[in-house]
Amino acid sequence: MTEPAVTPLEPLTEQWQRALAVVAHPDDLEFGVAAAVARWTGQGKQVVYCLVTSGEAGIDGLAPEQARRVREQEQRASAALVGVDTVEFLGLPDGILEYGVPLRRALAEVVRRHRPEIVITNNFRDTWDGAYALNQADHIATGRATLDAARDAGNRWIFPEQLTDGVQRWDGVREVWAAGSPQATHGVDVTATFAQGVESLRAHSAYLAGLGDGGFDAEEFLEGFARPIGTRLGVRYGSAFEVFRCSSGSPVVILLGTSGATWRASTSDGFRLAVKMSRYGVRLPQQRPGRRGDRRRGRLRRPVPPGRTSGEPRSGGVTRPPRIGAGRCHLTASSGRDPAAWCP
Numbered sequence: 571m572t573e574p575a576v577t578p579l580e581p582l583t584e585q586w587q588r589a590l591a592v593v594a595h596p597d598d599l600e601f602g603v604a605a606a607v608a609r610w611t612g613q614g615k616q617v618v619y620c621l622v623t624s625g626e627a628g629i630d631g632l633a634p635e636q637a638r639r640v641r642e643q644e645q646r647a648s649a650a651l652v653g654v655d656t657v658e659f660l661g662l663p664d665g666i667l668e669y670g671v672p673l674r675r676a677l678a679e680v681v682r683r684h685r686p687e688i689v690i691t692n693n694f695r696d697t698w699d700g701a702y703a704l705n706q707a708d709h710i711a712t713g714r715a716t717l718d719a720a721r722d723a724g725n726r727w728i729f730p731e732q733l734t735d736g737v738q739r740w741d742g743v744r745e746v747w748a749a750g751s752p753q754a755t756h757g758v759d760v761t762a763t764f765a766q767g768v769e770s771l772r773a774h775s776a777y778l779a780g781l782g783d784g785g786f787d788a789e790e791f792l793e794g795f796a797r798p799i800g801t802r803l804g805v806r807y808g809s810a811f812e813v814f815r816c817s818s819g820s821p822v823v824i825l826l827g828t829s830g831a832t833w834r835a836s837t838s839d840g841f842r843l844a845v846k847m848s849r850y851g852v853r854l855p856q857q858r859p860g861r862r863g864d865r866r867r868g869r870l871r872r873p874v875p876p877g878r879t880s881g882e883p884r885s886g887g888v889t890r891p892p893r894i895g896a897g898r899c900h901l902t903a904s905s906g907r908d909p910a911a912w913c914p
């Protein structure tokens with residue numbers, strides 16, 4: 571008999587600094603993601619947890635108000651074990667979450683406040699295994715709403731009432747990662763932090779004690795998932811994710827005209843810039859980069875020193891530039907063609 575073919579997983583990008591993890595219940599992140607979080611916080615990255623409910627309906631022998639207190643406490647302790655200091659509870663009702671505008675609104679507000687580059691959530695496909703193991707309704711609602719909220723947060727006209735007191739729109743989410751999806755395409759090596767992940771799950775002791783006959787073994791359970799994922803990555807233990815790309819947050823470099831003035835902006839900023847160029851014939855700030863009016867008009871950020879990038883635009887046309895890495899591309903524009911089509 572031949573072994574079934576193993577589909578390899580691509581490594582997740584680790585070129586980021588801030589992530590926000592949004593899940594429905596305390597313990598959701600500990601069933602497979604916590605070891606990866608420990609790896610990232612160990613690299614000096616910041617990860618914030620947002621729990622949509624407090625899991626108050628999750629322990630059969632404990633009344634919801636009591637369970638809420640216990641589970642919030644366990645979640646905070648569990649997060650601290652993997653280097654996460656900020657844990658927020660939105661207090662929405664456990665077990666009966668609904669996908670819809672109210673949930674998107676609540677999550678967009680969280681994204682706008684924390685301004686993450688990466689958003690992590692749980693599998694929101696119908697099943698865990700692509701066949702029979704049914705997913706739970708709260709996970710599906712939360713994951714779908716999180717994916718939408720990552721984009722809603724960048725649009726100033728969606729939930730505009732949130733844009734007060736220093737809270738601004740945030741279009742910097744580059745990717746949303748759904749953990750444990752049966753359609754996972756990417757993974758991360760958690761061999762070195764696997765034990766931290768186990769401890770993080772064990773911190774949910776009241777919840778775990780209420781499972782079955784109380785004989786739940788956190789290490790054995792997590793190993794059962796981490797080992798086959800590790801095999802797909804070519805390491806001992808891994809954590810797998812389905813990756814959704816949000817093009818609006820990809821950093822791009824725009825070379826304007828032929829003067830060599832080079833600027834860094836987000837893709838959406840670059841797109842708006844290009845639309846203005848083509849529609850109004852706006853001459854973009856090539857003569858005097860850095861002028862305040864130009865920066866405001868184009869929503870440009872700090873200029874990149876000339877010579878940092880290669881490639882000169884063809885006169886009167888658009889050159890398709892080389893990719894310079896995952897999530898990045900050059901835009902070289904001297905006419906009004908739509909540069910958004912070039913971006914990953």
Ligand SMILES: [Zn+2]
Pocket residue numbers: 594595597598706709
């Ligand atoms: Zn859950």
